[in-house]
Amino acid sequence: xxxxSSVIDLAMIWGLLIATAIFLYVLLDGFDLxxxxxxxxxxxxxxxxxxxxxxxxxxxxxxxxxxxGGGGLFAAFPLAYSVLMPAFYIxxxxxxxxxxxxxxxxxxxxKASDKNRYFWDYIFHFGSLSAAFFQGMILxxxxxxxxxxxxxxxxxxxxxxxVFSIMTGIAVVFGYALLGxxxxxxxxxxxxxxxxxxxxxxxxxxxxxxxAIVCITMPFLDERIKDFWFSVPNIYYLLPIPLVTFGLFLLxxxxxxxxxxxxxxxxVSIGLFLMGYLGLGISIYPWIIPFRYTIWEAAAxxxxxxxxxxxxxxxxxxxxxxxxxxxxxxxxxxxHEHLY
Amino acid sequence: MxxxxxxxxxxxxxxxTISFHxxxxxxxIGLASFLAVLEWRWLRTGNEYFKDLxxxxxxIFAVAFGMGVVSGVVMSYQFGTNWSIFSDRVANVLxxxxxxxxxxxxxxxxxxxxxxxxxxxxxxxxxxxVATCIVAIxxxxxxxxxxxxxxxxxxxxxxxxxxxxxxxxxxxxxxxxNPSFPYRFVHMIIAAYLTTAFVVGGVGAFYLWRKRHxxxxxxxxxxxxxxxxxxxxxxVVIGDFHGLNTLEHQPAKVAAMEGIWxxxxxxxxxxxxxxxxxxxxxxxxxxxxxxxxxxxTHDMEGEIKGLKEWAKEDRPPVATVFWSFRVMVGLGLLMVxxxxxxxxxxxxxxLFTGRFLQGWWILMMPSGFIALLAGxxxxxxxxxxxTAYGVIRxxxxxxxxxxxxxxxxxxxxxxxxxxxxxGAGSYYILKLIRxxxxxxxxxxxxxxxxxxxxxxxxxxxxxxxxx
Numbered sequence: 001x002x003x004x005s006s007v008i009d010l011a012m013i014w015g016l017l018i019a020t021a022i023f024l025y026v027l028l029d030g031f032d033l034x035x036x037x038x039x040x041x042x043x044x045x046x047x048x049x050x051x052x053x054x055x056x057x058x059x060x061x062x063x064x065x066x067x068x069g070g071g072g073l074f075a076a077f078p079l080a081y082s083v084l085m086p087a088f089y090i091x092x093x094x095x096x097x098x099x100x101x102x103x104x105x106x107x108x109x110x111k112a113s114d115k116n117r118y119f120w121d122y123i124f125h126f127g128s129l130s131a132a133f134f135q136g137m138i139l140x141x142x143x144x145x146x147x148x149x150x151x152x153x154x155x156x157x158x159x160x161x162x163v164f165s166i167m168t169g170i171a172v173v174f175g176y177a178l179l180g181x182x183x184x185x186x187x188x189x190x191x192x193x194x195x196x197x198x199x200x201x202x203x204x205x206x207x208x209x210x211x212a213i214v215c216i217t218m219p220f221l222d223e224r225i226k227d228f229w230f231s232v233p234n235i236y237y238l239l240p241i242p243l244v245t246f247g248l249f250l251l252x253x254x255x256x257x258x259x260x261x262x263x264x265x266x267x268v269s270i271g272l273f274l275m276g277y278l279g280l281g282i283s284i285y286p287w288i289i290p291f292r293y294t295i296w297e298a299a300a301x302x303x304x305x306x307x308x309x310x311x312x313x314x315x316x317x318x319x320x321x322x323x324x325x326x327x328x329x330x331x332x333x334x335x336h337e338h339l340y
Numbered sequence: 341m342x343x344x345x346x347x348x349x350x351x352x353x354x355x356x357t358i359s360f361h362x363x364x365x366x367x368x369i370g371l372a373s374f375l376a377v378l379e380w381r382w383l384r385t386g387n388e389y390f391k392d393l394x395x396x397x398x399x400i401f402a403v404a405f406g407m408g409v410v411s412g413v414v415m416s417y418q419f420g421t422n423w424s425i426f427s428d429r430v431a432n433v434l435x436x437x438x439x440x441x442x443x444x445x446x447x448x449x450x451x452x453x454x455x456x457x458x459x460x461x462x463x464x465x466x467x468x469x470v471a472t473c474i475v476a477i478x479x480x481x482x483x484x485x486x487x488x489x490x491x492x493x494x495x496x497x498x499x500x501x502x503x504x505x506x507x508x509x510x511x512x513x514x515x516x517x518n519p520s521f522p523y524r525f526v527h528m529i530i531a532a533y534l535t536t537a538f539v540v541g542g543v544g545a546f547y548l549w550r551k552r553h554x555x556x557x558x559x560x561x562x563x564x565x566x567x568x569x570x571x572x573x574x575x576v577v578i579g580d581f582h583g584l585n586t587l588e589h590q591p592a593k594v595a596a597m598e599g600i601w602x603x604x605x606x607x608x609x610x611x612x613x614x615x616x617x618x619x620x621x622x623x624x625x626x627x628x629x630x631x632x633x634x635x636x637t638h639d640m641e642g643e644i645k646g647l648k649e650w651a652k653e654d655r656p657p658v659a660t661v662f663w664s665f666r667v668m669v670g671l672g673l674l675m676v677x678x679x680x681x682x683x684x685x686x687x688x689x690x691l692f693t694g695r696f697l698q699g700w701w702i703l704m705m706p707s708g709f710i711a712l713l714a715g716x717x718x719x720x721x722x723x724x725x726x727t728a729y730g731v732i733r734x735x736x737x738x739x740x741x742x743x744x745x746x747x748x749x750x751x752x753x754x755x756x757x758x759x760x761x762x763g764a765g766s767y768y769i770l771k772l773i774r775x776x777x778x779x780x781x782x783x784x785x786x787x788x789x790x791x792x793x794x795x796x797x798x799x800x801x802x803x804x805x806x807x
Binding site: 076079104 | 399403405406407408411413414416417419420422423425427428431432433435436438439440441442443444446447449450451452453454455457458459462463506508509512529556569584650691739740743746750753757761764765768769772
C-alpha cells in the first residue's frame with residue numbers, strides 16, 4: 001500500500017484536479033448547453049440543423065466531465081459529496097432531468113419526422129435551459145454555504161432557493177448563451193453566423209451586468225471573503241483578475257463588431273469564464289463546503305488519493321489528447337446536412 | 341400523506357434508476373463488439389452488406405448510447421443524494437474504482453463515439469475501425485470497473501474499519517479482484533453479448549419474415565445463431581460457477597434463490613413455489629428431489645443452509661429473489677434451446693426459411709433484457725439487508741437529511757420522465773428497424789462504383805455463405 005500523503009499535499013492536488021474537471025465541464029458542456037438555450041431563437045430550420053450538427057460529435061464527451069466531477073468528488077472528497085448531494089437534492093435532480101431530456105432530444109431529433117422535430121427542438125431547449133439554470137443555482141447556494149452538523153447536511157430541502165442563487169442561475173444561463181453563440185460564430189457561416197454574432201453582442205451585455213453583480217455581492221456573503229480581497233497586500237496581487245476581465249470585455253466587444261474575426265470571440269469568452277471561475281475559486285479557497293470544512297478535512301484517505309493520482313498522471317493528458325484529436329477531426333465549418 | 345419510509349423509497353428510486361440505466365450499457369456493450377466484428381468483416385471481405393449493417397446498427401447504437409450516458413450521469417449523483425452515509429463510509433475504497441471507470445472508459449467511449457458515428461470520410465478506413473474497436477474495448481473496461489465495485493459490495497475485503505466507522509483500504513488487489521468479481525464480470529459480459537445477439541437475431545428474423553433485406557437478414561440471424569449456439573450454453577456453465585461462488589460467500593442469498601427454509605442434506609430443487617416469509621415456508625411446491633444439492637454442491641446429499649439459519653432481520657426478501665432467479669434461468673435455458681434448434685435448422689438448410697423458428701426469434705427479442713434485469717434483481721435484492729454485505733446495513737446507509745416526501749416526489753418525476761424517454765427511445769428504435777436498412781446512395785470515399793455493383797451482385801447470390 002503506497003501512500004504519498006507524507007510527501008505531497010494530496011488534498012491540494014485533488015482540489016485543483018476536481019476544480020479543473022468542473023471548469024472543463026462548464027466550458028465544454030457550457031457551449032453545447034448554450035446552443036440549446038439559443039435554439040428556438042434561430043432564424044431558420046436549416047440554422048438549427050447546422051447548430052445541432054456543430055455539437056453532435058462532442059456532446060457525449062462533454063457531458064462525461066460532469067460524471068468525472070461527481071465521481072471525482074465522491075472519490076477525492078467524500079465528505080463534501082455526502083453533504084452537498086443531499087443539500088442540493090432537488091436542484092441536482094432537476095438538473096439531471098434537464099440533461100436527460102436534452103440528451104435524448106439530440107438523438108431523437110435526428111430520427112423524428114419533420115412534424116415531431118419541433119417537439120424535440122423544444123425539449124432540447126427547455127432541457128438545456130433548466131440544466132444551465134439549476135447548475136447556476138447550485139453554484140450560488142454552494143457559495144453561500146449549507147447547514148452542516150458533524151458529517152451530515154442538516155438544512156431543509158429548499159434552503160438552496162435564495163435571491164442570490166436565482167441570480168446566479170440566470171447568470172449562468174446568459175454565460176452559457178455567450179459561449180454557445182461565440183462557438184457558432186466559429187463553427188458556422190452565412191446566416192447562422194450573422195445571427196450568432198448579433199445574439200452574442202446582445203447576450204454579452206447581460207454577462208457584463210451579472211458578472212458585476214456577483215463581484216459586488218460576493219464580498220458581502222462572508223467577512224472572510226471581504227477581508228481577503230480588500231486587505232493589503234492581497235488587493236495588489238488580485239488586481240490583475242478584474243483588470244484582465246475588463247480587458248477581455250473590451251476585446252470581445254470589439255471583435256463582435258468585426259465580421260472577419262471568427263475564432264477569437266469564443267476563446268475570449270473562455271477567458272471571461274476562466275476569470276470568473278478564478279475569482280470564485282480564490283474567494284472560496286480553502287473551503288470545499290464553504291465556511292465549514294476545508295479541502296484537507298474533507299479529503300479521502302491517503303492510499304485512495306495516491307492510487308488515483310498514479311492513474312490520473314498518465315490518463316488525464318491522454319484524455320485531453322484524444323479529446324483534442326476529436327475536435328481536430330471535426331474542425332472547420334459545419335453543414336446542415338444529415339450527418340448519419 | 342407525507343409519511344413515507346425514506347429507506348424503502350430511496351431503495352425503490354435507486355432500483356428504478358439503475359434498472360433503467362443498465363438496459364442501455366448492456367445493449368451497447370454487445371452492440372459495440374458486434375459493430376467491431378461487422379466492420380472487421382467488411383474490411384476483410386469487402387462485402388458491402390456488412391457495411392450496410394454497420395450503418396444500420398450504428399444509428400440504433402447512437403440512440404442506446406445517448407440514453408446510457410444521460411441515465412448514467414444520474415447514477416453518479418444518486419449515491420450521494422440518496423445514500424450519503426454509505427458514500428461517506430465507503431468512498432475511500434470504492435471511490436478510486438469509480439474514478440478509474442470514468443478516466444479509463446467513459447472518456448474513451450464518449451470521445452471516439454463521435455468518430456464512429458460522424459467520422460465517415462473524415463478519417464481513414466483504418467482509423468474508423470480503430471475508433472470502433474476503442475469504443476468496444478471502452479465498454480468492456482467500463483464494465484470491468486463497475487462490476488468490480490459492485491462485486492466488492494457483495495463480497496467486501498481488503499479494508500479495515502477506522503474508529504470513525506469509515507472504511508480504509510489495505511490492499512487494492514484484494515479490493516478490485518474480490519472473490520465474486522471474476523464470476524460476475526464474465527457472467528455480465530456474456531449476458532450483454534447474448535442480449536444483443538437476441539436483438540440482432542430478432543431483427544434478422546423479422547426481415548426474413550417480411551421478406552426484406554434478405555442477404556443482410558441472413559447475416560444477422562446467422563451471427564445470432566452462432567452466439568446462441570455457443571455462448572448461451574457457456575453462460576449456463578459460468579452461471580453455475582457463479583452460483584457456487586455465491587454459495588460460498590453469500591449462502592443466505594442462495595437459500596432465498598432456492599426457496600430453502602430448513603437446512604437440509606440432499607435439498608430438493610423447487611421448480612415452482614410461493615415463498616411465505618411470515619410463516620417461513622413455501623406453498624404449492626413442485627420439486628425435483630435432491631437436485632438443488634446436486635446443482636449447488638455437485639453432490640446428491642450435499643448440505644444447503646436454510647434461511648432459518650439467519651435471524652429474520654438478516655435475511656433478504658425471499659419471494660422476489662426466488663422468482664427473479666427462475667425468470668433468469670428459464671429464459672437462459674430457452675436461449676440455449678433456440679440456439680440448438682437454430683443450429684440444427686441451419687445444417688438442414690431451413691434456418692432462413694422456417695417461419696416458426698423465425699417467429700420464436702422475433703418473440704425472443706426482449707428476452708436478454710428481461711433475463712439481465714432478473715439476474716440483477718437476484719444479486720442485488722439477494723444482498724439485502726446490507727449495502728456492503730455484512731459490513732454496512734441498508735438502513736444505516738441512507739441520507740439522514742432527505743425526507744420521504746422528497747424521495748417520493750423525485751421518484752414520481754423520474755418514473756414519468758424515464759417512461760416518456762424510454763417510450764420515445766423504443767419508438768424511434770422500432771421505427772428505424774421498420775424503416776429498414778438504407779441502400780448506400782450517398783457518394784462514399786471508400787469504394788469504386790464499378791466494383792461495388794459487382795460485389796453486391798455476387799454477394800446477393802451467396803449472402804448466407806458469409807455468416
